[in-house]
Amino acid sequence: MQINYQDLGFKCGLEIHQQLEGKKLFCSCPTLNSDKEFDIKVERKLRAVAGETGDVDIAAEFEMLKRKRFLYESNSEDTCLVEYDEEPPHLMNNLALETTIKVALLLNSKIVDEIQVMRKTVVDGSNVSGFQRTALVAINGFIETSHGKVVIPTICLEEEAAQKLEEGTDFVRYKLDRLGIPLIEIATDSSIKDHEHAKETASHIGMVLRSVENVKRGLGTIRQDVNISIMEGARTEIKGFQDLRSIPKVIEYEVKRQLEAIKAGKKLSKEVRKAETDFTTSFLRPLPGAARLYPETDVLPVKVDKNHIEKLKKELPKLLSEKIEEFAKRYNISNDMAKELVNDENFEYLRQKFKGKDVWAIVRVLTNTPKEIKSKLKAEDFEEVLSYFYEGNISKEAIIDLLEKKLRGEKLEISEFKAISEEQLENEIKKIIKEKPNLNASAYMGLAMAKYRGKVDGKKVMELVKKFVK
Amino acid sequence: MIPEYGDEVKVHTKEQVYEGTMLPRPEIFEENYTIIKLDNGYNIGIDNKRIEKIEVLRKYEKKKEEKHKLSHNKNLPTVSILSFGGTISSRVDYRTGGVYADYTAEDFVAMLPELENVANLKAEKVMGIMSEDMAADEWKIMANRVAKELNDNEVRGVVVTQGTDTLHYSTAAMSFFLKHLNRPVVFTAAQRSIDRGSSDAFMNLLCAVHAAAKFDGACVVTCMHGTSNDNYCILNRGTKVRKLNTSRRDAFRPINELPLAKVFENGKIEILNSNYNKKNNQKVIVDDKFESKTALLYVYPGMSPDVLDYYAEKKYKGIVIAATALGHVATMNQKYSLIKKFKELIENNVAVVIVSQTIYGRVHPYVYTNLRKLSIDLGCIFAEDMLSETAYVKLGWVLGHTTKIDEVKKMMLTNYAGEITERSDEHAFLY
Numbered sequence: 001m002q003i004n005y006q007d008l009g010f011k012c013g014l015e016i017h018q019q020l021e022g023k024k025l026f027c028s029c030p031t032l033n034s035d036k037e038f039d040i041k042v043e044r045k046l047r048a049v050a051g052e053t054g055d056v057d058i059a060a061e062f063e064m065l066k067r068k069r070f071l072y073e074s075n076s077e078d079t080c081l082v083e084y085d086e087e088p089p090h091l092m093n094n095l096a097l098e099t100t101i102k103v104a105l106l107l108n109s110k111i112v113d114e115i116q117v118m119r120k121t122v123v124d125g126s127n128v129s130g131f132q133r134t135a136l137v138a139i140n141g142f143i144e145t146s147h148g149k150v151v152i153p154t155i156c157l158e159e160e161a162a163q164k165l166e167e168g169t170d171f172v173r174y175k176l177d178r179l180g181i182p183l184i185e186i187a188t189d190s191s192i193k194d195h196e197h198a199k200e201t202a203s204h205i206g207m208v209l210r211s212v213e214n215v216k217r218g219l220g221t222i223r224q225d226v227n228i229s230i231m232e233g234a235r236t237e238i239k240g241f242q243d244l245r246s247i248p249k250v251i252e253y254e255v256k257r258q259l260e261a262i263k264a265g266k267k268l269s270k271e272v273r274k275a276e277t278d279f280t281t282s283f284l285r286p287l288p289g290a291a292r293l294y295p296e297t298d299v300l301p302v303k304v305d306k307n308h309i310e311k312l313k314k315e316l317p318k319l320l321s322e323k324i325e326e327f328a329k330r331y332n333i334s335n336d337m338a339k340e341l342v343n344d345e346n347f348e349y350l351r352q353k354f355k356g357k358d359v360w361a362i363v364r365v366l367t368n369t370p371k372e373i374k375s376k377l378k379a380e381d382f383e384e385v386l387s388y389f390y391e392g393n394i395s396k397e398a399i400i401d402l403l404e405k406k407l408r409g410e411k412l413e414i415s416e417f418k419a420i421s422e423e424q425l426e427n428e429i430k431k432i433i434k435e436k437p438n439l440n441a442s443a444y445m446g447l448a449m450a451k452y453r454g455k456v457d458g459k460k461v462m463e464l465v466k467k468f469v470k
Numbered sequence: 471m472i473p474e475y476g477d478e479v480k481v482h483t484k485e486q487v488y489e490g491t492m493l494p495r496p497e498i499f500e501e502n503y504t505i506i507k508l509d510n511g512y513n514i515g516i517d518n519k520r521i522e523k524i525e526v527l528r529k530y531e532k533k534k535e536e537k538h539k540l541s542h543n544k545n546l547p548t549v550s551i552l553s554f555g556g557t558i559s560s561r562v563d564y565r566t567g568g569v570y571a572d573y574t575a576e577d578f579v580a581m582l583p584e585l586e587n588v589a590n591l592k593a594e595k596v597m598g599i600m601s602e603d604m605a606a607d608e609w610k611i612m613a614n615r616v617a618k619e620l621n622d623n624e625v626r627g628v629v630v631t632q633g634t635d636t637l638h639y640s641t642a643a644m645s646f647f648l649k650h651l652n653r654p655v656v657f658t659a660a661q662r663s664i665d666r667g668s669s670d671a672f673m674n675l676l677c678a679v680h681a682a683a684k685f686d687g688a689c690v691v692t693c694m695h696g697t698s699n700d701n702y703c704i705l706n707r708g709t710k711v712r713k714l715n716t717s718r719r720d721a722f723r724p725i726n727e728l729p730l731a732k733v734f735e736n737g738k739i740e741i742l743n744s745n746y747n748k749k750n751n752q753k754v755i756v757d758d759k760f761e762s763k764t765a766l767l768y769v770y771p772g773m774s775p776d777v778l779d780y781y782a783e784k785k786y787k788g789i790v791i792a793a794t795a796l797g798h799v800a801t802m803n804q805k806y807s808l809i810k811k812f813k814e815l816i817e818n819n820v821a822v823v824i825v826s827q828t829i830y831g832r833v834h835p836y837v838y839t840n841l842r843k844l845s846i847d848l849g850c851i852f853a854e855d856m857l858s859e860t861a862y863v864k865l866g867w868v869l870g871h872t873t874k875i876d877e878v879k880k881m882m883l884t885n886y887a888g889e890i891t892e893r894s895d896e897h898a899f900l901y
Contacts, residue, residue: 043699046667085668086698086718110486114503114515123667130667136512140486154510293511294564294665295493301503301515 003255005194009231012192012251014202017160017183017223018103018209019216020096024180025159026089026133026299027082031181031216036075038175042084044070046123046130067170070125072162074176083162083179085129088298092117092135092157096182097302099214100137100157101312103184106208106319107152109141114303115157117296124285125172126161128179133296134158143204147197151189158183181216184209190227195248195255198226202244210343211320217345226251233258234268237287240275249279257281331360337367349379350386357390365399373400373407381406388414395455420455422464428452429464441469476530476565481506483520489527493564530565537576542590547626549589549682550619551578554612554640555599556633558660558671581664582672588737589626589683592619601633601640606760606866609640613647613756616655620648620754627654627682629675634659634713634721637692641708642863643760644690645887650752655690656681657708661719670695670719677703677733684739687730687746689888695719696732704729707746709860709889712829725830726855726891727898746888759870761787766862768792768827769799769808778811781820787873788821788865791850792858797824797833801840812848821869821878822850825861830899851879854890864889 081087119131141152160181162174229235270287327338388394481488490506503515553559559573575593658678660671678693690708706724715721728743763786800806832855835845844850868881
């Protein structure tokens with residue numbers, strides 16, 4: 001079945017959540033994902049409380065009906081009394097705020113004059129306090145896409161929720177190391193045109209986020225929620241995408257699910273659904289209502305000074321997309337290779353380490369080393385092997401061989417890879433020809449390379465062989 | 471139309487138009503920003519200098535609150551809840567910044583529906599005051615109000631709510647002010663605000679009502695979290711309890727004795743320390759005479775003896791000295807020795823009561839020569855293992871009855887409300 005998104009009155013918006021590095025948003029705990037054993041365990045209950053307007057939130061009520069006990073566990077190295085809701089929040093983490101402002105500026109947003117921290121009611125236990133602290137930092141941004149502008153009405157800085165470990169009939173167990181990690185929430189308007197456009201938008205925002213320093217990298221540090229609706233259907237928020245690439249398919253399946261339900265005359269309700277690995281979605285909970293936010297009175301509002309914004313504007317990094325173009329041009333490599341370099345943390349590290357040396361060797365090594373090797377090596381491994389090269393101890397051909405040895409955990413015998421002089425090489429080739437006369441040039445080439453692989457430049461060998469063999 | 475808090479407004483600036491509800495600014499001292507709650511629920515502050523115009527779209531109309539009518543259950547005991555302020559009985563209307571005035575039984579049941587199955591509730595908000603602003607005048611009102619409830623045969627027990635900061639001063643005051651106590655007076659409070667799902671108020675209040683309805687003691691107790699978990703509260707004697715943490719929900723700890731009991735949410739009461747007066751049918755009498763010229767002074771290394779001149783000059787009748795460890799103050803060091811000043815004070819009929827800064831443990835008048843100087847030579851009153859705060863309240867109460875040093879001493883060392891522990895329990899330290 002081919003879906004015509006326009007005809008269906010398809011509306012789609014994204015919420016991107018990105019974790020930040022450094023300290024937590026309202027305390028000085030590190031933002032590690034600790035694998036240490038738990039040394040704190042606390043059991044709590046939550047109740048639905050009236051929100052700012054006096055109404056008890058429907059989503060909150062739904063969770064309360066379940067009457068669960070919440071078991072919280074953590075290691076004291078990455079949690080303190082703030083996560084356990086036993087101590088009021090400390091001052092807002094300024095580095096996290098600056099990072100958020102930078103992201104907002106890169107997304108063409110207007111920073112609000114004064115940031116008010118809010119409490120967003122969350123009664124599933126994922127926040128010990130029963131609410132998530134969140135603050136609207138910027139409004140009215142936009143990005144340019146292949147289908148025109150996508151507006152970014154809001155950019156918030158908020159606390160990450162705790163990670164669920166286990167759910168039983170009457171309890172839920174959470175790990176608290178993640179709770180309180182600064183999280184940027186970027187919301188787009190509902191102008192996304194179709195399933196592929198959703199992926200493009202998510203990917204663009206992801207690229208902008210990765211362009212800024214202090215943003216966490218790696219699995220689980222960025223999450224995309226997709227909100228969709230079609231005529232006669234119901235708004236659905238889909239969470240838990242493993243991969244950007246699954247967005248189009250999940251959207252397609254969800255639209256199909258709603259279409260089938262409409263056709264069967266079923267009434268759809270507003271829901272939060274989970275993206276499954278087979279691209280279908282499953283029910284998580286009803287979509288929360290609007291009475292969800294009230295002021296966090298324990299934190300003072302944060303004034304944003306105009307001069308400070310101007311200062312941050314000057315510190316804005318180049319976008320990764322710009323950097324990729326620049327690298328491709330500068331090193332005369334393909335866009336894909338340039339992208340690889342831009343995304344490779346080793347590149348900046350090695351460039352700094354070997355400042356003033358020919359950067360080409362680094363470019364070559366990083367773009368030529370097979371991915372499976374690269375992913376297992378540390379920056380220091382590259383540094384060690386490259387230093388042998390820059391000191392003239394090995395030829396550039398030996399670099400990858402040595403890295404492979406490093407990966408296998410073998411001891412590096414540098415002498416084995418010592419580059420030999422042209423004179424030596426010439427003599428060796430003469431010797432080979434003398435030992436096995438009447439072969440063709442490529443055969444001699446093969447023999448020489450077998451003997452000196454990794455120590456000599458293949459081109460040079462060919463040149464010398466051709467000198468003696470016509 | 472002049473925009474007021476709660477109104478739906480449109481705020482025009484040169485660059486932007488914001489639409490939302492105008493809210494009061496949280497209590498801070500600058501007022502250069504206008505707070506708007508946007509439709510998405512977020513509040514933002516707009517720099518007043520940028521605002522060109524505020525247009526009122528819709529005036530705020532206060533919603534009528536419908537209160538759930540409570541029914542009377544003949545099989546349940548009656549518990550009175552008296553509120554004196556604090557986090558547990560304060561709700562703010564964020565739209566207008568106003569504080570809800572009343573806290574009726576219906577409000578408590580709305581907050582905690584289980585209460586309806588525990589007791590028939592009577593409730594009254596006696597005052598709304600921050601606990602740090604409370605003093606003897608408020609304690610007197612409190613004592614009279616509590617006594618009135620206790621002398622009502624219908625009432626099985628009384629729950630008192632107030633702010634946590636000085637909760638242990640109030641419980642000490644009630645312990646001395648309420649003579650011939652007949653049933654439990656259970657103080658409870660909240661360390662975390664009640665507008666959050668995780669507030670400790672819910673379990674504290676539930677357990678407090680259970681205790682007022684079932685606990686067999688005739689004493690003033692606190693009922694707060696026993697641990698950081700939401701599983702049980704502990705009842706601590708009103709004269710032997712102290713707030714030991716600024717913010718934790720299990721901040722109220724028993725000092726120098728075990729808690730009297732654990733109270734669980736389901737109403738189970740587990741007695742841990744049965745050394746208390748049992749429920750009876752006496753008539754409660756309020757004995758609330760209190761000398762306000764009573765002081766509590768924390769000594770420290772290098773404290774100038776001149777500090778005491780102030781109290782002498784202002785005609786204080788008694789001073790509780792939070793001394794170091796067993797009850798020491800500087801005695802040999804010419805510059806800092808308090809001996810001379812103590813002597814003058816006592817000669818002028820000012821009672822000097824010695825307690826310890828260590829919080830746990832007992833002072834001792836004799837183990838060191840310097841202690842003997844204070845106790846035997848000068849006549850300082852060593853107040854056993856009494857908490858500084860309890861000793862302060864007790865001294866004010868004692869001085870309300872007599873200013874004769876000998877009688878003050880006798881009364882200070884008489885155990886009226888369990889303020890002196892005769893046996894130091896091995897398990898009581900850091901309970």
